[in-house]
Amino acid sequence: AQSVTQLGSHVSVSEGALVLLRCNYSSSVPPYLFWYVQYPNQGLQLLLKYTSAATLVKGINGFEAEFKKSETSFHLTKPSAHMSDAAEYFCAVSPSGGGSYIPTFGRGTSLIVHP
């Protein structure tokens, strides 16, 4: 069984400030982890994914995430927020090594960026 918990349904930052969106996972086997972004009136698109090659993963638009096994976390960060980063962000987990290949999504975090 697998699950993800996204802490904070809304995160508010000022333009230029650090963005930190939290994701903790639970998985009985080593996980694959994903961050997706949903801009207003659009579907989800992949930001980045962790597949065990490297613990620090860089994605599109300046985002990155670090896999920390000891903390069962995969938090998403960006050094400097831009107005265009305002969106809904979803963390997702799926098990490695076979079995179900369908990811389980978190409840989402809405990022609000103030000028």
Next chain:
Amino acid sequence: DVKVTQSSRYLVKRTGEKVFLECVQDMDHENMFWYRQDPGLGLRLIYFSYDVKMKEKGDIPEGYSVSREKKERFSLILESASTNQTSMYLCASNKGQGLSNEKLFFGSGTQLSVL
């Protein structure tokens, strides 16, 4: 680029109506998925299909059925729409190599209102 197209962006139906939501992908993907997105609940899987005429229930299949007669098309059917099915519906697809590190490609969503 992969394109997943959902036929309607907005749909308004009456209670008891039979509703069809259509999704088409243009990249010969094996897997197709229907999710429901509600505020605070994230994405919940309704049904998925891993081949033509093959389907599996997701986490919340009650009140829904699906049809996949052709590889590129996956339809979600609400046999008798109810007000609690008012939601955003997202279609997704991926290659279906049986790998859980595959990303999903999403359509833009259909916002269904049942009155």
